[in-house]
Amino acid sequence: MTFEEFEAVSFEQWQAKVEEATPLSKLSAKVDVTGQGALPTQPLYEAGRRESAVRSASTPWATALEYRHQRAASVAAALSTDRAFGLDAAWIRLAAPLRARAQADGSGVALVEREHARALVEAAGDTALWIDAGANGVSALSLLLESAQPGALRGGVLCDPLGALAEHGGLGFDVDEALAQAGRVAARAAVEASQLRVLLASGLPYHNAGAAPSVEVGAAVATFIDTARRLETTGASMDDLWTRTVLRVAADSDVFVCIAKLRALRWLAERVATQWGCSAPAFIAVRTAWRDRTRHDPWVNMLRATSEVFAAAAGGADEVAAQPFSEARGLADDDARRWALTTAHMLREESHLAGVVDPAAGSGYVEALTRGIAERAWAWVQGVERAGGMAAALGSGAVQADVAGCAEARAKALATGRLALTGVSVFPQLSEPDVPTVDDPADTETELPSQAPACTVTPMAAARLAEPFEALRDAADRQTQASGHRPRAQLYVLGALREHRARLDFARNVMQVGGFATEVLTTTDDVVPALAVLVASDERLASEGAATVDALRKAGAAAVWVASGPRDDLAPDGFLHLRMNLPETLASLHRALEVGR
Numbered sequence: 001m002t003f004e005e006f007e008a009v010s011f012e013q014w015q016a017k018v019e020e021a022t023p024l025s026k027l028s029a030k031v032d033v034t035g036q037g038a039l040p041t042q043p044l045y046e047a048g049r050r051e052s053a054v055r056s057a058s059t060p061w062a063t064a065l066e067y068r069h070q071r072a073a074s075v076a077a078a079l080s081t082d083r084a085f086g087l088d089a090a091w092i093r094l095a096a097p098l099r100a101r102a103q104a105d106g107s108g109v110a111l112v113e114r115e116h117a118r119a120l121v122e123a124a125g126d127t128a129l130w131i132d133a134g135a136n137g138v139s140a141l142s143l144l145l146e147s148a149q150p151g152a153l154r155g156g157v158l159c160d161p162l163g164a165l166a167e168h169g170g171l172g173f174d175v176d177e178a179l180a181q182a183g184r185v186a187a188r189a190a191v192e193a194s195q196l197r198v199l200l201a202s203g204l205p206y207h208n209a210g211a212a213p214s215v216e217v218g219a220a221v222a223t224f225i226d227t228a229r230r231l232e233t234t235g236a237s238m239d240d241l242w243t244r245t246v247l248r249v250a251a252d253s254d255v256f257v258c259i260a261k262l263r264a265l266r267w268l269a270e271r272v273a274t275q276w277g278c279s280a281p282a283f284i285a286v287r288t289a290w291r292d293r294t295r296h297d298p299w300v301n302m303l304r305a306t307s308e309v310f311a312a313a314a315g316g317a318d319e320v321a322a323q324p325f326s327e328a329r330g331l332a333d334d335d336a337r338r339w340a341l342t343t344a345h346m347l348r349e350e351s352h353l354a355g356v357v358d359p360a361a362g363s364g365y366v367e368a369l370t371r372g373i374a375e376r377a378w379a380w381v382q383g384v385e386r387a388g389g390m391a392a393a394l395g396s397g398a399v400q401a402d403v404a405g406c407a408e409a410r411a412k413a414l415a416t417g418r419l420a421l422t423g424v425s426v427f428p429q430l431s432e433p434d435v436p437t438v439d440d441p442a443d444t445e446t447e448l449p450s451q452a453p454a455c456t457v458t459p460m461a462a463a464r465l466a467e468p469f470e471a472l473r474d475a476a477d478r479q480t481q482a483s484g485h486r487p488r489a490q491l492y493v494l495g496a497l498r499e500h501r502a503r504l505d506f507a508r509n510v511m512q513v514g515g516f517a518t519e520v521l522t523t524t525d526d527v528v529p530a531l532a533v534l535v536a537s538d539e540r541l542a543s544e545g546a547a548t549v550d551a552l553r554k555a556g557a558a559a560v561w562v563a564s565g566p567r568d569d570l571a572p573d574g575f576l577h578l579r580m581n582l583p584e585t586l587a588s589l590h591r592a593l594e595v596g597r
Contacts, residue, residue, distance in 0.1 A: 063086060093108040094140065101135050159185050186236060210461075211402075213261040229389070252308065293325075299325065333438050476596060491535050527556055545562065
């Protein structure tokens with residue numbers, strides 16, 4: 001039987017069959033918990049129309065690392081080591097006071113002397129150097145051009161005064177002057193080193209503060225629009241500016257949403273560029289997500305990085321920085337950086353991801369996600385434009401309010417279990433091996449800008465998702481170190497295991513998330529002055545719960561909680577259930593039991 005002999009079935013017929021099995025209203029799910037409105041997932045999609053341009057098929061994506069050292073010599077030493085493991089590009093953030101040209105908090109390289117720049121250039125060799133200069137592009141470009149033959153330089157000195165303003169909350173001069181300086185960097189580089197890129201439109205400050213995918217994409221596009229529009233008034237060539245702009249965003253562990261986000265960014269940015277008559281493809285650099293990284297059980301970060309690099313590659317990134325798994329703990333050592341590079345190389349060379357251009361094209365699901373993120377991002381950009389542009393929207397606090405709303409919704413989803421961080425909010429590992437990091441003390445001999453900012457906004461409140469949970473574990477660890485033993489939670493069970501297995505696993509996970517060592521009891525004879533959690537089926541709780549709570553208290557339990565939804569027939573100190581706010585509940589337990597004090 002040949003394929004042609006089968007009767008043709010329309011999409012509507014397939015949809016009707018799905019509706020017969022389960023109503024579509026029940027099958028639709030939500031994929032976005034970011035406060036920007038949910039993008040519905042349908043049970044059935046038609047073949048999608050490609051909604052994105054793609055990177056060049058002839059050029060595989062480059063592997064990169066971002067260095068967060070404070071001394072140029074430390075970066076140079078790390079660069080020399082990493083080149084041997086296939087590093088294609090290095091991102092170097094200037095120290096926060098340099099990026100803002102004013103007093104500011106944040107780590108980064110104190111790049112102020114010619115010797116500093118020369119050390120970096122010599123260590124990089126043929127590796128591309130991306131200097132994330134913020135509002136300090138004039139000085140950074142001068143140092144770079146004075147330290148090497150201009151034609152031999154690769155990468156760029158990337159000016160992003162709006163990103164620096166959003167991240168640090170202030171600049172040493174007003175926005176107009178900051179962007180005028182970016183224009184001077186572009187003009188000088190066009191003459192002396194035309195191969196260098198000079199502008200950065202980054203969504204990272206917003207992503208690190210909790211932005212939804214559409215807001216992150218919108219922020220990058222709106223930053224480019226505002227920067228380009230202002231530089232156009234100085235006579236700058238828009239085609240030249242576009243071809244020397246880098247768009248930078250984060251790669252999330254949600255693979256399909258990340259793929260769609262990158263495709264939406266390319267689609268929107270290139271459509272904007274065409275309005276200025278620019279036809280060159282966008283250059284998109286991606287960094288694995290800092291906000292998803294965890295200090296506890298950091299080995300899971302390797303898995304996160306793997307999925308994020310895959311998503312970035314499938315989404316069409318031109319360059320991917322797979323950051324070391326230990327970056328939330330401090331500066332990574334040589335091994336951690338090598339493992340990060342190896343992850344990217346295995347996906348690119350052994351899995352041949354670079355050999356497939358836009359692999360998600362035509363997928364109804366991904367195309368719908370791409371279109372949904374792009375439409376919301378463009379609506380967000382239009383709102384920013386109505387407010388006067390990105391600089392004005394930052395000044396009014398509108399951008400900060402949008403991002404804060406996204407962050408609040410995401411934090412609530414994580415706290416109530418709709419999102420999970422493996423190793424932190426679920427499946428914690430209380431006894432974990434130490435992970436080495438390296439020290440790189442600040443260069444106290446190098447003078448950095450210390451004047452008060454002349455232009456200020458509310459800074460983006462960058463935070464990792466794991467921080468509320470890590471604070472609980474840190475408190476329990478302090479008690480462990482001080483007393484020699486962990487705070488204990490005794491799980492008292494009623495009935496056969498088959499009756500309460502799910503609740504037992506749930507209660508054990510909750511207690512370990514809070515840093516409690518757990519043990520299972522079947523008799524009150526073993527109760528000690530610690531936290532007791534009663535675990536039983538609803539039927540057992542109805543018949544034996546009240547008496548058991550009283551018995552646990554009489555046996556000496558410091559506090560008695562029940563693994564159940566709230567019940568009127570029981571009077572414990574609290575209930576553990578799926579609808580609770582987990583970090584708030586555990587924090588109240590810590591206070592009651594004086595954990596970590």
